[in-house]
Every structure is written in structure tokens, then in C-alpha cells.
Amino acid sequence: MASAITEFAHLKIPFKDVEKATNNFNHDNIIGHGGFSTTYKGRLLQSEKLMKIAAQRFDCKHVEAELEFTREISVLTDLKHTNLISIVGFCDEEDEKIIVTMYEANGSVGQHLSNPNLTWTQRLRICLGVARALSYLHYSKGRDHAIIHCNINSDTILLDGNWEAKLSGFETSIKKSVRTKGQVCPCEPIGTIGYMDPAIETTGGVTHNSDIYSFGVVLFEMLCGRKAYVPNQAKSFLAPLAKYHYENKSLQDIMCPDLHCNRMSPKSLLKYTSIAYSCLNEDGANRQVRTILLMYLRKHWNFSCDLKVL
Structure with missing residues (x-):
């Protein structure tokens, strides 16, 4: 799985950019919870365009969290379909592992x-x-x-x-x-x-x-x-x-x-x-x-x- 992260290094997003996009992971921006992650909505400035994003922040205290993080990146970067969520990028800095996808306006x-x-x-x-x-x-x-x-x-x-x-x-x-x-x-x-x-x-x-x-x-x-x-x-x-x-x-x-x-x-x-x-x-x-x-x-x-x- 680590090779998948290296292969798609061009999709890396600095932690400070995700932090800013979610207003420092403000509690009011939480839109979902997973077993080892919390997802926040936000607005990310990328290529001079402001886009609505969802940032899935993994709890790295759990070994399973890193496995889920790498597995999801491996899948999302390999698949393209109109009925699948689209990946924007990811953050992988020290204890911060975050997957950024397009924000879907009508929830789940x-x-x-x-x-x-x-x-x-x-x-x-x-x-x-x-x-x-x-x-x-x-x-x-x-x-x-x-x-x-x-x-x-x-x-x-x-x-x-x-x-x-x-x-x-x-x-x-x-x-x-x-x-x-x-x-x-x-x-x-x-x-x-x-x-x-x-x-x-x-x-x-x-x-x-x-x-x-x-x-x-x-x-x-x-x-x-x-x-x-x-x-x-x-x-x-x-x-x-x-x-x-x-x-x-x-x-x-x-x-x-x-x-x-x-x-x-x-x-x-x-x-x-x-x-x-x-x-x-x-x-x-x-x-x-x-x-x-x-x-x-x-x-x-x-x-x-x-x-x-x-």
C-alpha cells in the first residue's frame, strides 16, 4: 500500500491547506464519522479555484486507521466512474492522514x-x-x-x-x-x-x-x-x-x-x-x-x- 502513496505523490495536499479549508477542523464542519475517521466539509483553494471538499481525517492512534487510509487512496486513485466519489488529493504528514474528496451537496x-x-x-x-x-x-x-x-x-x-x-x-x-x-x-x-x-x-x-x-x-x-x-x-x-x-x-x-x-x-x-x-x-x-x-x-x-x- 505504501507504494500507492508514493505513486500518487502528485496528489499530496499540505496539512496547513486542509486545516485552513476546514477552519481548523471546526466541529461545526463535521459531516460524518467512520470507525477510525471524522469527515469535515470545507473550501479548498487549488489551482486558483475555490472548491467545496470533504476531508476525511483518520485517527492515527489506531493501526487500522493507516491501513484504511492507504487502502482507500489505492482504490480511489485507480477508479474513475460517474457514480463513484472523486478524490481531490490527500495529506500524509507525520501523524496526519487525510483524504480529500469532492463535497456532495445532498449528503447521504x-x-x-x-x-x-x-x-x-x-x-x-x-x-x-x-x-x-x-x-x-x-x-x-x-x-x-x-x-x-x-x-x-x-x-x-x-x-x-x-x-x-x-x-x-x-x-x-x-x-x-x-x-x-x-x-x-x-x-x-x-x-x-x-x-x-x-x-x-x-x-x-x-x-x-x-x-x-x-x-x-x-x-x-x-x-x-x-x-x-x-x-x-x-x-x-x-x-x-x-x-x-x-x-x-x-x-x-x-x-x-x-x-x-x-x-x-x-x-x-x-x-x-x-x-x-x-x-x-x-x-x-x-x-x-x-x-x-x-x-x-x-x-x-x-x-x-x-x-x-x-
């Missing part, structure tokens, strides 16, 4: 799940953007490696000013040779509670299908207007609840009321929920989201007519 999907103003059409467009990002990560022609994200959730999916999805949170991602992409990558359970693939316990590791499971949970979050896991609440985990209601044809009982009350094509809803349910299949090999979602939705999702036909 997790902040808008219950937002009555986030329409069905917008939610579908966001989901399609994430699906495209996953397809690119899992396989891209001409690249000799594939990426397992390992932490797909509604807080790592950011939204730009046009409500387009920008996938972030690559601190725990794993690179794999394309030749072995279908094989299990042995590791301890990683991810966020409520989104982790239950198959990890039996296989002893993750696969690209683990990302598909997590994405399926996000699809149901978007439909139900609630987080995947709500502590200290009855039926706190959304995934088993959604599967139960899907199988019993009673999803309307847990759908976001604002979506349920507004005009929504029954055919659109049926296709969407069948895709989301397939993502949660206990057998990872049967999680067909990349095949089903991208091929079907590109053909049938007509945003110009409010997705009357899905």
Missing part, C-alpha cells in the same frame, strides 16, 4: 430515506446509479482486478447536487484478481450492522455477492423509508422483515407511507421488489442483481414518463 442516502420530497423516480435513479457503480467495481473490461466494496450502506452512498449517487467508503474494500473474483476472500466479518451478508459466517469470508446482499438491503431501505438497523426497536433489522413481508405479499404494510400514497406503477413496484428480494437470497450465486437490474432497468426504466412501465 441515509439522511433522506424518510424524506417525503424524495420521489419514487429519484429513488429509482439513485438505485440505478449504485448498481452501475457496483457493476464497474465488480468487473470492468481491461482491468486486471475487481473490487469488493465490503461496506455498501445508505450512509456510504452520497448524493450530489443533482441527486445522482456517488459511492464512497472504500476503507475496507478488497482488491481481487479477475481470475479469482468468484472465490471467497477469507476475512473477519466486515461491514455495517444490518447490511452484512449472513453467508460470511458459513463461508468464512466475502465475495462480490456480499456487496449484492448489502445493496438489496439498501433497495428495501429506499422502499420502506427506514434504516437497515434501528437499535432498541422491535423488528430492528429490516432485511428479515422485508423478506417476510415480500413472501407474504404484504410489503405495503412496511412501505414508506409517502411513496405508498403517491402514484406508483404496480408493475414498477413488482419488478423493483423482486430484484431487491433476489439480492437477499441466502445462496449468493442466486443474487442476480447485476444481470437482472442493469439489463432490465436500462431497457425499461423510463424516467421521462415517471416510470409508468418498469
